[in-house]
Structures are given as structure tokens and as C-alpha cells.
Amino acid sequence: xxxxxxxxxxxxxxxxxxxxxxxxxxxxNRSDNxxxxxxxxxLHKLTFLARARTxxxxxxxxxxxxxxxxxxSRASADxxxxxxxxxxxxxxxxxxxxxxxxxxSHLVAECAGDNRPDCPILNDLACHHE
Amino acid sequence: xxxxxxxxxxxxxxxxxxxxxxxxxxxxNRSDNxxxxxxxxxLHKLTFLARARTxxxxxxxxxxxxxxxxxxSRASADxxxxxxxxxxxxxxxxxxxxxxxxxxSHLVAECAGDNRPDCPILNDLACHHE
DNA sequence: CGCAAGCCTTCCTGTGGCAGGAAGGTTGTG
DNA sequence: CACAACCTTCCTGCCACAGGAAGGCTTGCG
Numbered sequence: 001x002x003x004x005x006x007x008x009x010x011x012x013x014x015x016x017x018x019x020x021x022x023x024x025x026x027x028x029n030r031s032d033n034x035x036x037x038x039x040x041x042x043l044h045k046l047t048f049l050a051r052a053r054t055x056x057x058x059x060x061x062x063x064x065x066x067x068x069x070x071x072x073s074r075a076s077a078d079x080x081x082x083x084x085x086x087x088x089x090x091x092x093x094x095x096x097x098x099x100x101x102x103x104x105s106h107l108v109a110e111c112a113g114d115n116r117p118d119c120p121i122l123n124d125l126a127c128h129h130e
Numbered sequence: 131x132x133x134x135x136x137x138x139x140x141x142x143x144x145x146x147x148x149x150x151x152x153x154x155x156x157x158x159n160r161s162d163n164x165x166x167x168x169x170x171x172x173l174h175k176l177t178f179l180a181r182a183r184t185x186x187x188x189x190x191x192x193x194x195x196x197x198x199x200x201x202x203s204r205a206s207a208d209x210x211x212x213x214x215x216x217x218x219x220x221x222x223x224x225x226x227x228x229x230x231x232x233x234x235s236h237l238v239a240e241c242a243g244d245n246r247p248d249c250p251i252l253n254d255l256a257c258h259h260e
Numbered sequence: 261c262g263c264a265a266g267c268c269t270t271c272c273t274g275t276g277g278c279a280g281g282a283a284g285g286t287t288g289t290g
Numbered sequence: 291c292a293c294a295a296c297c298t299t300c301c302t303g304c305c306a307c308a309g310g311a312a313g314g315c316t317t318g319c320g
Contacts, residue, residue: 004296014297019278033286035297044256051255056230059277069252076249080241083251087234094227097220100186104217111210119206121213122199125181126174134267144268149307163315165268189306 001038010046017046025049025063057086131168140176147176155179155193187216 007014020026021036026045028036038046048069052062064082068074103124110120137144150156151166156175158166168176178199182192194212198204233254240250 002297013279015279016277018298023277033297034299035286047258048255051257051259053277054230054259055234055255056227065252065255068249069256072247074247074249075245076241076247076251077243077245079249079251080238080243083234083238083241087231087238090227090231090234094224094231097186097224097227100184101217101220101224104185104213104220108210108213108217111206111213113207113210115205115207117202117204117206119198119204119209121206121209122195125178125185125195126199127181128177129181129184132268143308145308146306148269153306163268164270165315183306 001043003036003038006038006043006046009043010050012046012050020046020049023059025059025066055086056090057082061086131173133166133168136168136173136176139173140180142176142180150176150179153189155189155196185216186220187212191216 001009003014003017006012007017010017012020017026018036021028026038026042026049028038028042031037045066048066049062052065057065061082065079068079068082107121107124112118131139133144133147136142137147140147142150147156151158156168156172156179158168158172161167175196178196179192182195187195191212195209198209198212237251237254242248
């Protein structure tokens with residue numbers, strides 16, 4: 001398979017696949033003409049990566065997860081550890097975003113949104129927050 | 131005031147303040163020795179920026195908000211518009227993160243986390259998601 | 261007066277995860 | 291044989307800074 005076909009099948013842009021080769025996540029063969037030649041196992045890896053990325057794992061997490069996936073003697077505890085830490089980071093992010101959301105939605109609700117200059121949003125921003 | 135003092139008072143790192151000058155968000159004077167000289171109005175701007183950044187506004191949003199803040203004939207509708215769009219982006223992000231969270235927490239809960247290789251998390255990643 | 265500590269300066273590189281695009285080679289079709 | 295549709299490498303840019311090198315200024319102490 002050429003890169004276009006694996007791009008279609010994996011759902012990843014060709015650019016991304018080249019990048020993943022650059023950083024050593026996949027290592028396709030090369031044809032005589034220099035084109036990348038992907039095996040089924042490469043496509044499999046790429047769909048694995050695509051799925052892990054949609055779940056928000058970092059590239060380094062993906063690298064770790066791939067290594068665990070390919071290690072038949074892995075301990076599921078190691079996988080769970082990576083996923084748990086990621087889950088924790090996600091929770092932190094959600095908490096932080098919800099805090100922003102709460103403040104912002106209050107301010108937006110209070111703002112008249114007309115053509116007068118008085119604005120609670122700007123008042124909040126300009127007020128000295130410690 | 132030198133940069134160290136405004137850094138302390140605004141809560142922003144000196145690096146960040148220099149960067150904000152680079153991109154034209156603040157324009158402090160210079161002393162004879164080349165040091166940046168910040169007025170009270172500069173400090174005021176920087177605390178405004180710090181607050182806007184903690185609410186998650188992008189630098190470009192901050193630029194717009196600052197311009198509106200300094201425009202006495204602004205319409206609060208313009209401010210509200212910027213804030214509403216930002217709020218919408220935050221909501222989208224939260225939704226997306228919660229979707230990740232739901233999937234991940236399911237998987238983590240199902241994973242035994244022992245020293246056997248069988249792992250629902252890896253099974254999910256490796257299974258062909260369209 | 262010399263010297264060290266603690267400020268300040270500019271400039272360069274790196275981060276994460278690619279996207280965009282230039283310049284050129286290859287392959288398939290009418 | 292022209293042309294489109296692939297493919298290649300290489301370079302730059304994104305965002306919002308952080309880290310650090312190399313050097314100038316200032317202040318206080320012995």
C-alpha cells in the first residue's frame with residue numbers, strides 16, 4: 001500500500017503518517033521508486049495510533065502503549081497506569097475549563113450586549129484580581 | 131518600575147512581559163541604561179492581560195479586548211460577542227474532553243491492572259474503529 | 261577600590277503535533 | 291505525449307511562551 005491508501009484507511013492525513021515515521025512510530029519499507037510501502041501490520045499500527053490520539057493520549061503515551069501492545073508478556077497494570085494518569089490529566093483540564101466556563105457565563109449573562117460602553121466583562125478583567 | 135517589579139505585581143513572568151512587548155501588547159519606555167520603564171498604566175494593562183489569560187482568552191482575543199477596553203465609545207455588544215465565542219469554544223472543548231473521559235474511565239474500570247497481559251484498554255485501541 | 265550578587269539586556273533554540281507549500285520525481289490515462 | 295494525480299524531501303509556521311547563553315548595569319560590602 002502507498003501512503004494515500006493507508007491515509008484513507010487509517011483516517012490519518014499523509015502528513016501525519018510521514019511525521020510518525022520521522023519520530024519512529026512506524027517504519028514502512030520503501031519501493032524501488034522511493035515510495036513508502038505499508039504492510040497490513042503498519043496499517044494496523046496506524047489505526048491503533050489514530051484511536052489512541054482521539055482518546056487524547058500524547059505521542060509519547062502512544063509510543064509506550066504501542067510498545068506494551070507488542071509485548072506479549074506485558075502486565076495490564078502498566079497499561080492501566082498510563083491510562084489512569086491520562087484520565088487524571090483530563091479530569092484536571094475539565095475542572096479548569098469548567099471554572100473558566102462558570103466565570104465567563106456569569107459575565108456574559110450580565111452583559112447587556114447593546115451599544116452602550118458599560119460592560120461587566122471588561123469591569124471584571126480590569127478589576128485587580130490578586 | 132523595572133520588569134522585576136511589574137512581574138511581581140502582575141503575577142506574570144518577566145519572560146512573558148517581554149514577549150507581550152514583542153507582539154505589541156504593551157509598550158514600556160526605556161531608561162538611559164536600556165532597562166524597560168513601566169508606568170502604572172502598563173502594570174494595569176498587564177494585570178488585565180493576566181486576568182484575561184486565566185479566563186482562557188487567546189492572545190488575539192486579548193488584543194481585541196484591550197482595544198475595546200481603551201475605547202470609551204465601545205459597544206458592550208462587541209465585548210459580549212468576543213466572550214460568547216470564547217465561551218462556545220470552551221463548551222466544545224469540555225464536551226470533547228468529557229467524551230474522552232467517559233470512554234477512558236470505562237476502559238480503566240474494566241482493566242484488571244494485574245500482571246497478566248490481557249487488557250481491555252489495548253483491545254479497544256487495537257480494535258478497528260471506523 | 262575591587263568584587264560578588266542580583267538585577268537587566270538581546271538573541272537563539274525548543275516545545276507538541278503537525279499543516280502548508282515549494283520544487284521536483286513517478287505513474288496511469290486519454 | 292501531455293496532463294493529472296500521485297509520491298518524495300525540505301523548509302517554514304503555528305501558539306505562547308520557557309530555558310539558557312553571553313554580556314551590561316547597579317548596589318552593597320569589606
